[in-house]
Amino acid sequence: MDSRKTHRLPIHRIPVTPVLVAQLIVALLLAAGAYAWRGPVSGYSALCAGLIAWLPNVYFALKAFRFNGARAAQNIVRSFYAGEAGKLILTAVLFALTFKVVKPLDAPMLFGTFVLTLGVGWFAPLLMRTRLSRP
Template identity: 75%
Template sequence: MDARTPNRLPFHRLPVIPVLVAQLVVASLAAAVLWQWRGPVAGYSGLLGGLIAWLPNLYFAHKAFRFAGARAAQAIVRSFYAGEAGKLILTAVLFALTFAGVKPLEALAVFGVFLLTQVVNWFAPLLLKTRLFRP
């Protein structure tokens, strides 16, 4: 390996995988609860809201955490900026596509599950500290 080539981590070894799994579980459970409680429109609206939060986070994790090691410091910073910019753009595009293309739609369910899925990020330090999945 060349000294200028940063070390790349395989996707399944990323430290953020437990957070992504927790987000997907929370979004799925919230959509299932909405489906049972408020009907199918609220259920798939909630699932779309969860996916709008989860897919950009998956993209960010892929971009931001793919490098490791002290020699890759510049590549890590560049990939964090690129990942965050892509995450914001992807979130806006997914919201626009959802509200323009999905009818009928319950906006409250979309935003509610979106926010609930984002709240999982607040508990990321707990998930990363207790490592649910060992490599």
């Protein structure tokens, strides 16, 4: 029996979905706040930063949490490594594209929003429905 076909998780059952939704909400709120506080350049800079933080995390979640079950342990480990490598590459590419294409750009707002959006992950245990320590 091929574990790739029998143990795939559907997208809505990925355990980090609440974290991804919270990151998207924070990114959009920060972009709206930056737009209202400092104008359109800061607003779209913050939106770009939120997407730079969020999109690679979505890629990682889809890649890393595809499999479940003890028989798929090797596939799980492989997919975590591939997901993390892809996440880092995608983040670097998105930053490069943003600095190359988006003009004018509010760099402090870009980096600040990026860090705050990633900071949502620090509160991931509070956002997840099931605790990892439970059997």
